[in-house]
Amino acid sequence: xxxxxxxxxxxxxxxxxxxxxxxxxxxxxxxxxxxxxxxxxxxxxxxxxxxxxxxxxxxxxxxxxxxxxxxxxxxxxxxxxxxxxxxxxxxxxxxxxxxxxxxxxxxxxxxxxxxxxxxxxxxxxxxxxxxxxxxxxxxxxxxxxxxxxxxxxxxx
Amino acid sequence: xxxxxxxxxxxxxxxxxxxxxxxxxxxxxxxxxxxxxxxxxxxxxxxxxxxxxxxxxxxxxxxxxxxxxxxxxxxxxxxxxxxxxxxxxxxxxxxxxxxxxxx
Numbered sequence: 648x649x650x651x652x653x654x655x656x657x658x659x660x661x662x663x664x665x666x667x668x669x670x671x672x673x674x675x676x677x678x679x680x681x682x683x684x685x686x687x688x689x690x691x692x693x694x695x696x697x698x699x700x701x702x703x704x705x706x707x708x709x710x711x712x713x714x715x716x717x718x719x720x721x722x723x724x725x726x727x728x729x730x731x732x733x734x735x736x737x738x739x740x741x742x743x744x745x746x747x748x749x750x751x752x753x754x755x756x757x758x759x760x761x762x763x764x765x766x767x768x769x770x771x772x773x774x775x776x777x778x779x780x781x782x783x784x785x786x787x788x789x790x791x792x793x794x795x796x797x798x799x800x801x802x803x
Numbered sequence: 804x805x806x807x808x809x810x811x812x813x814x815x816x817x818x819x820x821x822x823x824x825x826x827x828x829x830x831x832x833x834x835x836x837x838x839x840x841x842x843x844x845x846x847x848x849x850x851x852x853x854x855x856x857x858x859x860x861x862x863x864x865x866x867x868x869x870x871x872x873x874x875x876x877x878x879x880x881x882x883x884x885x886x887x888x889x890x891x892x893x894x895x896x897x898x899x900x901x902x903x904x905x906x
Contacts, residue, residue: 661834663858672866676870679879680879702840731861
């Protein structure tokens with residue numbers, strides 16, 4: 648069933664901001680290269696379609712492990728299943744980085760009144776630890792640790 | 804970091820080292836996620852962050868591949884047909900075939 652085929656569900660409603668997308672696109676190219684406007688538009692549409700694709704698959708993954716909320720692990724699994732496994736390491740690193748930055752913010756705001764530098768060093772050490780943990784997890788293939796059931800058509 | 808492969812010599816200092824703030828608006832991503840199907844589950848606050856990075860990587864890859872086509876045509880303007888060619892030439896972009904063909 649293709650959600651896109653359902654009448655009345657306009658997929659034009661939510662798109663990605665053109666300026667941000669243009670920036671990402673231009674950063675990939677030499678400075679003197681121009682990008683035709685219709686090419687830019689098409690790239691943006693492709694990205695939205697990519698989100699749709701990964702979302703659907705993440706939803707499936709989430710269902711299979713019988714959870715109610717789509718979590719980052721489900722998204723990572725979806726990426727792998729759909730052939731975007733190459734992205735996983737960088738995506739996961741960005742996610743971990745975000746967690747550290749969030750942790751730093753809450754630390755700075757709270758009890759560490761004089762420890763700004765110490766916090767950063769500790770955060771870096773923590774980051775290394777988390778990366779090591781993450782690698783161990785990923786290498787153990789532990790994205791979906793419990794095999795829930797005997798569904799024959801789990802994934803190809 | 805991701806290896807750029809055959810065309811790494813062309814783009815210098817492109818994507819490396821830029822993992823910092825996520826560029827794409829999380830609320831917008833979440834909105835698109837919710838529209839992607841009828842029975843989409845609840846989305847954790849962290850999922851859009853993962854998406855944001857994945858989208859970046861996706862656009863970067865698609866742009867790079869399109870640019871390769873542009874260069875093969877000895878042009879300096881990346882046009883829509885280049886994007887189409889890149890999609891058709893890449894297996895994992897099969898889901899885009901209809902999208903690029905309908906225009």
